Amino acid sequence: MAIQIETSSLPVLAQPTSLEEAGLDLQLVLELALKFLYAHGTQTARELVEALCLPFAGLLERALSQAKREELVEITGSNGIGELGYRYALTSKGHQRAQEFLARNGYIGPAPVPIEQYRQIVAAQSLRHLSVTPRMIKEALGPLVFTESVLDQIGQALNSGQAIFLFGKPGNGKTALAQRVVAMYGGAVFIPHAILVDTQIIRVFDRHHHHPLPEQPTSDRRWMLCARPLIQVGGELTLEQLDLIYDERNRLYEAPLQLRANNGVLLIDDFGRQRVPPRALLNRWIVPLEQRIDILTLHTGKQVEVPFEGLVIFSTNLQPTDLVDEAFLRRIPNKIHLANPTVQQFAEIFRRQCAELGVPFDQRGLAYLLRTYYVGKRELRACHPRDLLRALIGAARYLGQEPRLTPDLIDRACRSYFIDP
Structure with missing residues (x-):
């Protein structure tokens, strides 16, 4: 059964427009960008935006500008129009800095949210x-x-x-x-x-x-x-x-x-x-x-x-x-x-399992099962109808028969399922 997913009551999570709104500092975003470039090689700004789950304007843009000023990254070309298409690669100095970051914290991936x-x-x-x-x-x-x-x-x-x-x-x-x-x-x-x-x-x-x-x-x-x-x-x-x-x-x-x-x-x-x-x-x-x-x-x-x-x-x-x-x-x-099912509950479970597994329900077959294998012998369990019907279907397939609630198929299922039928 498909479950309807209700989303109207969810909190609103606006996209941050600044480091302050994101609850992050510039150094952390810089660190995440360098570690990602170290692990994945040259990336466009757009690919970094997707990987770090941060907007370019006001956040990633600032981190990449800082990295360029410190000569940690360089622009090696462009894959489109605008700054999002710029391709960024680590410099040798950037490789060294990324290794230092990874030595302290190996996390590579989307930016975190503050606790x-x-x-x-x-x-x-x-x-x-x-x-x-x-x-x-x-x-x-x-x-x-x-x-x-x-x-x-x-x-x-x-x-x-x-x-x-x-x-x-x-x-x-x-x-x-x-x-x-x-x-x-x-x-x-x-x-x-x-x-x-x-x-x-x-x-x-x-x-x-x-x-x-x-x-x-x-x-x-x-x-x-x-x-x-x-x-x-x-x-x-x-x-x-x-x-x-x-x-x-x-x-x-x-x-x-x-x-x-x-x-x-x-x-x-x-x-x-x-x-x-x-x-x-x-x-x-x-x-x-x-x-x-x-x-x-x-x-x-x-x-x-x-x-x-x-x-x-x-x-x-x-x-x-x-x-x-x-x-x-x-x-x-x-x-x-959760107690053992009553006889009425067991019968209802059995009927529903027959419908689900494609076995025609037969009241006489159920009566035979209860009389032969339960009365004075064992307690009813809610899982038994499903398990016994699966065993019965297996026996019917083996014999080349249609699965039916016949005494023979019920006997075969019970002999294989119960330790002391």
Whole structure:
């Protein structure tokens, strides 16, 4: 299902007309230009404008003029009419200066936005400003089936903007529900390529997690308009991933997961299965969850306050009380239990999965499945209809038959899926 992206409520990010409006100093823009020329060779002014995401007039123009005065660059020709067509190349002195810059900071790319501007825009895009309606929730869930009680709880939680603890037995839709929360909120958000903290640049934009919209507004191009981010991690999560990642070889910073999830959702899946103790991970979240700010540490030891405006969802099939104490559970006010489906819910899930997978629904086939493989043998799980129907389709293809809810195909699917059919 296509999700409508609403952009009318986004903050306005005007293109800066001066270094002061951009929150940058001349030396930084000069450094970025020289490093880009060092890495990519001769470039036109227009290509530098595109690469650094800065306007020529009043910003890049000043940096290139300064570089010419210091004999760091030279104009080697022109690829068009006007100053934007001038081709710039480093001089030997410029090569040396660029190497010095790279030795201190290896970042090459779009100009960063100052941390102060970043805080303002993240606050303006906070999930706490949004309202989620029952219709929005049901549209985002599509074919998934949950009780009205669960839908009411998730709606209340999303409108509070506070952390959520999803728990229950495996296979009942915790991950599927959490993954659709961004669609429930809808909309798009501005995400910067990088942010500037003192003299340090932290890369934020990540194409693995951030997905730019095809149409970008004509505004400050240091920001990308992206679909609201969903960042999902599981058993591989470590404490190191929750702080600034400093690449010593390239001398640059990568933003931690929660910073990249700002104005979106951070899903901690399979919570309790990580390589570090659950309490150690949760203790890391206590201050951010309560104060909506996070403290990150530069490799110099200096600490920096950054906004913490992502919705954190913990999902686990373990008992929450076995993982954390009451003091921490109090900081997660939304605790939602996803129970096993009822027979009626299971039948509805089964019917929808038949329609989605192209298997004709047959009430007699479903009755045979329930009577033979569930009554007195095992609990119902929401994932079983999908998994069993996929196995049934595989068996039918193997036998050269049309997939039908016949006892023989159901038996074959169950024998391969259940350990003790």
